[in-house]
Amino acid sequence: MFAAFLQYLFSGLTSGAIYALAGLGFAIIYNASHVINFAQGEFIMIGGMATATMVAAGTPVPVAIALAMAASMLVGVALEKFAIEPARNADVVTIIIITIGASIFLRGGAQLLWDKEFHALPAFSGETPIGILGATLMPQSLWVFGVAGLAIVVLWWFFNRTLFGKAMLATSHNRLAAQLVGIGVKKVLLASFALSALLGAVGGIVVTPITFTNYEAGIMLGLKGFSAAVLGGLGNGTGAIVGGLIVGIAEALASGYLSSAYKDAIAFLIILFVLFFMPSGLFGKRGTDRV
Amino acid sequence: MHNLVKWGTAAVVAVGLCGLAGHARAADPIRIGSTLSVTGPASFLGEPEKKTLEMYVERINKEGGVLGRKIELVVYDDGGAGDKASTFTKRLIESDKVDILIGGSTTAATMAAAPLAERAEVPFISLAGAVVVVEPVKKWIFKTPHTDRMAAEKVFSDMKKRGITKIGLISEDAGFGKSGHDQSLAVVKNYGIEIVADEVYSPKDPDVTAQLTKIKNAGGVQAVFNFGFGQGPAIVTKNFKQLGMAVPLYQSHGVASKDYIRLAGDAAEGVRLPAAGIVVPEQLAATDPQKLVVTAFKKDYEAAFKSDVSTFAGHAYDALQIVLAAIKRAGAVDKAKIRDEIEKTSGYVGTGGLVSMSASDHMGLSPSAFHMLEIRKGEWALID
């Protein structure tokens, strides 16, 4: 029975790491701008679709990956420049609708540019499952874990050790003050979208061998990524990773021990339950309202 | 403020009406209306269906049309949603004044549109799978796809031949898989087979090893049957191999396209599934009456769209052919006469099989319409 448990855990970790990568993108943009970007899933889709279609057309894999990352970043920058920045002072809900509009737009574009088929990428390190204590794990899952782990380390370094990263954090805490000490707030916002789109593309590329991709793949990933980011506490990278893993593992354990039909419902129940007791998520900033 | 509200609203209404009323009405062509799931989760049904209808309507018009009249095709995208299908069907009937309806890629869309076609007395050939479309028989409603029950029966009879008595069922929780799941449960006992594990997954789940592990550990499972379409079955297949499950894996006709093999890769080796002859025209026996039809259709489709033909494209082809034949027999574009002639369709050789409808059978596909295929070395192999 332990083997079964371990298998559920692996299943949950695989899904969870995917959600975590998606959630991390939400966290980065939120950190710099307090914007929730509901088009985050589309960055992931663009990364996956661009790579898969280019590889299928004969482009060498590394070139395809680099181009896909560049394409996604370009889309992220354009989104910030033309849709978010002009509306920077608008209501939270207004910006939510803008990003949802952007996600619909990007999906529509992807469907025209590419097609509606599912696309696959070959696994990076083959398809031989790794057996561990009676359970198995695909090598590609390790790639996802690795990328998620690497992303969190790099982001930590970036936000805590580089001047630009610190500037980004400062902007999120107090935009006016940041401006006063000479931080280019516009540049920071632009960079946050570029960074998050880049991360999304990387995520899309590493998960495509597991989940495949099509023009609508961003919907589910966006939704789960948002859940992960909120559960972990908005704006907290580690939180997003932990949140993603919890959602993934909860789903897998629910499938295994309770009911696979209700696994998503159970995951959402857990999120609700956590929020009832920790209204700012697991690692979110708690604080008393200043009046 | 008064004027503002008034003019604002008036402008909105005016813009809306202009948009809605923008259809010119030439009296000549025969109008065929379709609501299809061109986008959304069922787009891999609606997309090839739409392409097929457009391609053949264009071809027929080039050849002079039917009864000397051109055919005008109006397609709306319902995204697989019942309420949209209902509104678009009303639009087709009322505004576009179509003579015949083809469509409803999904069962939900069909069932939402069906009462409208009944009330307006417009012949309606559905492209949806579930048996509820034609059972009980509704006067104006027909369908061309095989039912999910037929697919389940084909699979279970193959299992029975191999002496399998205990299986695990894993299905997608959306329309196609859910309906297939229910039909499977309804007929499985007739084959002396017991379902010992019954799991579901969502169409976009990245990993289903948890569900499969549960099936694996259910005890005595001799085969696993997956009902679903899209990328789900490919993930099931890959996870199945990952877990090293040694029992046979069956898929439904929902994945009878090359895309499935392409996505699942090596993991698809040995998977069996029921499919119509269209998938393997070259392997059909020379005596098979379908051979000519499906070979020609596959060639046309793949030449036109540079993508593999799917069973679903065939459903649209069959629907169009049945309708055109009925119009020719009726000799006039009279909805009631066309309906009667559709019902009299007999011995039509289509991509799905031989079709002979009757007052009590508005599908008319013989059970032999399905073949059992196995995937060997990345290719389909006809085994039955």
Place this chain on the structure above:
Amino acid sequence: MNIYTARTGGLAILATIIAVAPLGFSNTYFYDVGVNAMFNAIVCVGLNLLIGYAGQISLGHAGFFALGAYGSGILTTVYGFPPIGALVLSAAVVGLLAFAVGRPILKLKGHYLAMATLGIGIIIHIVLKTEAKITGGPDGMSLDNFKMLGFAIKGDVMWYWVAGIALVGSVWLALNLIDSPVGRALRAVHGSEVGAEVVGVDTSRYKVLVFVVSAVFASVVGSLFAHKNGFITPDIGSFFHSVELVTMVVLGGMASTFGALIGAVILTLLPQVLAAVEQYEAMILGAIMMGTMIFMPKGLLPSLVAVLRRRGGGR
């Protein structure tokens, strides 16, 4: 500009438009679209009380809509309830559910509240999809006509007038509420929760109240929608439908009852208009959403009003 005349004037114009619009309808399809637009408008008028006036977001209202629809479907077909009884009982159950979940989740703010309401909507959707024995599952379920006192509402034309009356009634109720002590308390919650508290407004009670009211609006319309369409699928409770509803409110104008109404009408008509350019539909829809919100962040109606006021010399 006097608030009282804007109110009665607005209602009169609305009633006139509803009464006159059918002159341009050439067949029942137009009535059908009209009914859908008005149904959406009623839901949005209710949802706007929550989002626009009280400043609380909900990404789960399609769930309440679907519960109303399925409540009516199940109670009338399985338990033989009269449709009006089923409608009222469903609305009561939805109200109770909204009350029960409202208390804990409305403590949450902003994106956390969005997440919680989204979760609730999705859970409702999953239950409707999964419990196929009573809901019919993803393939949907059928309903009979709406009968009351031996009289059946059937056909799009009759539904059009029913929906029209319901819409005018809902707008009247919403306008009443907004301009009452209760409504001012709601708007104060949006303005400053602590500011409202210190003058005696029990903010959590009012948040729950408006959540329940907007859920009941959605439920009642869900019931009517189910009878009118005669067939419902769980998709009406999906996340996408919730987002659609919020978009209608925000696009038309938050904290403006007529704005929400206009938003609902536009976004109901838009897909019908865009059906002609089907391939580009998604891109155009997305572009319109972005463009409107970028250039009119307060929504169509309030932004237009502001522009006209400036032109009119600050009136």
Place this chain on the structure above:
Amino acid sequence: MSLLKVERLSKEFGGIHAIEDLTFSVEAGDIHSIIGPNGAGKTTLFNLITGVYTPSSGRVLFQDRVVSGMKPYELAALGMSRTFQNLQIFFNMKAIENVMVGHHLHLDRRFLPSLLRLPTVTRRDRECRDYCAGLLEFVGLAKYLDADAGSMPYGALKRLEIARALAAQPKMLLLDEPAAGLNATESREIDEVIKRVASSGVTVVLVEHDMKMVMGISDHILALDYGRKLAEGTPAEVRANPEVVSAYLGAHG
């Protein structure tokens, strides 16, 4: 009679004592000022008294009733109302509506009559409107009656908050830096308003940096430093207290 008693009140934020073991009382009808350098805990004290924060220990009595732990809206019903240092205006409403919300507790708040716009509700609402217009005039904002709060200048908003608080018809009104950010003329006007409020029988508790104003209008002064009581007494007593002088010189010198 003491209207408000604060007994051994403490509040900690993550180990830091914002208020520590504070005891004092406010007599009915007085203008009672609380002074102290920035960070002395004045606003925290207000938040504790009005129920925005819950005390870590100690208690607050209002009209000899223990009220610590009660919600702000419950305290409002008992007759306590306040303004804020950082404005808490309802910017989404008109000036008059802001004040009308202040009168909330005195209106027909039943849901159904409001929804159906019953005559009883509308009649009282009209009366409320007139009453609140009177309050706006009282604080000198008559010309802003139908203005959107968002379009009003800062000084006017400060007075709008006072009008809103008065609309609740409190027994005790707590004003948190009502003159902060105002020019000399505006300060004098606020000064006048406070005096008139007090003379109408409302007890006023005032936090203010403007020493001239505090010394001029207060009956009683409490000086705080680092959350502790530094001195207490009449303006003359407090002014003469060497500790107050040194705290102020230390802080501002």
